[in-house]
């Protein structure tokens with residue numbers, strides 16, 4: 001029988017609803033642990049209440065702790081697969097952080113829930129079960145970190161939370177899920193074409209994320225332009241363009257050698273340096289702005305932080321993106 005390491009970190013999947021007030025909050029005991037015996041026939045389960053946090057409380061420090069714990073399990077050959085339960089608000093960032101920093105072939109699966117364990121139609125136990133099945137599947141090996149929710153398997157790199165309450169919230173814009181769980185069967189249809197892994201021991205870099213809007217000026221860029229800032233990600237307009245009034249402040253940042261990575265604020269598609277007008281992508285790229293391919297703003301921010309946290313960069317920052 002295969003062994004699965006389960007690391008609970010908190011979130012709605014580990015919470016209960018007060019039936020009188022409707023408030024959803026953590027309790028002293030993780031309710032999922034009461035149902036752990038359901039999986040005794042399919043796997044040896046090593047279960048740890050690793051963290052007990054709502055996911056808006058998760059920072060890159062906790063992501064690093066989680067990465068170190070999983071790395072220890074990989075080195076010691078402790079498990080054939082890992083399942084992490086996590087709050088859905090920042091699940092995609094933790095999943096991508098692990099994807100960028102863990103070198104392994106075993107399945108690493110992150111899951112969560114939109115409804116707490118005692119709500120009618122709760123998806124917690126179901127998603128947990130699906131995550132265990134995916135972690136047990138030989139086909140899930142060498143696929144990077146996966147996010148399993150609502151019968152779908154997504155890559156950590158491109159998945160995002162798209163709805164505040166619907167159980168079908170996790171989607172992969174532009175590219176789609178890479179697999180499905182259908183009537184207890186785990187089926188894959190796609191795989192990412194290249195893997196990216198970076199060795200890091202700390203995440204002390206300060207990287208900001210700014211969303212661009214019509215009529216924006218340079219005030220927020222100037223506020224971020226500090227000696228303590230290590231990088232900035234901007235969610236630019238359309239294919240990758242900026243309002244002209246942001247440009248002087250943007251150029252001051254670049255002149256201070258603060259790297260600026262650009263993604264699109266559009267939900268679908270990729271950023272590209274297409275337009276040659278003031279603030280257009282072509283000119284931004286010539287000025288030194290780094291364009292990425294397909295990452296969302298929060299994911300590009302995680303990536304910039306991870307890349308900068310390496311002890312040395314062996315190529316230009318642009319090459320990493």
Ligand code: ASP
Pocket residue numbers: 010011012013053054055056086087088089090112113114
């Ligand atoms: N606010 C919760 C969290 O992320 C939402 C959830 O888990 O679904 O912790």
